[in-house]
Amino acid sequence: MLLNIVDRHKLILDKLDENGFVTVNELSQEFNVSVVTIRKDLKLLEERNLLYRSHGRAVPANPYITEHHVNVKEKINRKEKNRIAIEAGLKLVPNDSIIIASGTSVIEFARHIKPVEGLTVLTASLNTSLILAENPNIDVIQLGGMVRPSSSSVIGSIGEKMLSEFNCTKLFLGVDGIDLDYGLTTTNSNEASLNKAMIKAAQKIIVLADSSKFGRKGFGRICGLEEVDQIITDTGIDEKTKARLNEIGIHVTVV
Numbered sequence: 001m002l003l004n005i006v007d008r009h010k011l012i013l014d015k016l017d018e019n020g021f022v023t024v025n026e027l028s029q030e031f032n033v034s035v036v037t038i039r040k041d042l043k044l045l046e047e048r049n050l051l052y053r054s055h056g057r058a059v060p061a062n063p064y065i066t067e068h069h070v071n072v073k074e075k076i077n078r079k080e081k082n083r084i085a086i087e088a089g090l091k092l093v094p095n096d097s098i099i100i101a102s103g104t105s106v107i108e109f110a111r112h113i114k115p116v117e118g119l120t121v122l123t124a125s126l127n128t129s130l131i132l133a134e135n136p137n138i139d140v141i142q143l144g145g146m147v148r149p150s151s152s153s154v155i156g157s158i159g160e161k162m163l164s165e166f167n168c169t170k171l172f173l174g175v176d177g178i179d180l181d182y183g184l185t186t187t188n189s190n191e192a193s194l195n196k197a198m199i200k201a202a203q204k205i206i207v208l209a210d211s212s213k214f215g216r217k218g219f220g221r222i223c224g225l226e227e228v229d230q231i232i233t234d235t236g237i238d239e240k241t242k243a244r245l246n247e248i249g250i251h252v253t254v255v
Helices: 005-019 024-031 035-047 078-089 104-111 126-132 157-163 189-200 239-248
Strands: 052-054 057-059 097-100 120-123 139-142 146-148 153-155 168-174 177-179 183-186 202-208 220-223 230-233 251-254
Touching: 005 024, 005 035, 005 057, 024 035, 035 052, 035 057, 078 104, 078 202, 078 230, 097 104, 104 126, 104 168, 104 202, 120 126, 126 139, 126 153, 153 157, 153 189, 157 189, 168 189, 183 189, 189 202, 189 220, 239 251
Parallel strands: 097 120, 097 168, 120 139, 168 202, 202 230, 230 251
Antiparallel strands: 052 057, 146 153, 177 183, 183 220
16 A cells, blocks of 8 residues: 555655665655655655755754754664664773764764774864763763754864874774765764874774765864774665765774
């Protein structure tokens, strides 16, 4: 039995809430309707400001201009972020001095860190500092700057100046978008600027990103993909994207 337009729209929005994105082809197959019908559905939902269409897919809101609070973003793709965080925790070795940026993926990573000998953490994320401060075996350095309420993190020149004084082994970076040509992006230009300073201060760049981030662009560009050493993501990444990343020289870990 075919779904009517009201039921389709409800299911589309439910899937967006659960997964963080939907694709035209997958919806067409699942609902047993044409691609044209799904595109019309998404267009109508976009006109009601309920989603944002981009290149054969839709996301909950326009990634170029919308900033959701960290508490809202934590609920999106929670299972995938959990698996990514566990895998990221395996990358730590004794005497690591790491930088943890901001965002829900890296906050989840902080929850799964098992202290190794001599671990030092620099972070822009207030939530990350509070999580790690509970463990006396981790030295935590909170970067300074202006607090950005939506991400519960700091931005600005104070943090960038602090980073110039350190040389760290790894950067664990969360992003809002990964585009194969444009690179890594976030919705806030000031956060992008701080992320650039983090990249300069780290020997290895590890990106933690669920698969919904691929094919998206945020407002602020962080860097090109040639700067990235490793991406940890989930099984939603398509094989073509994975192959392109491998060609660039990025090690992709799928969990």
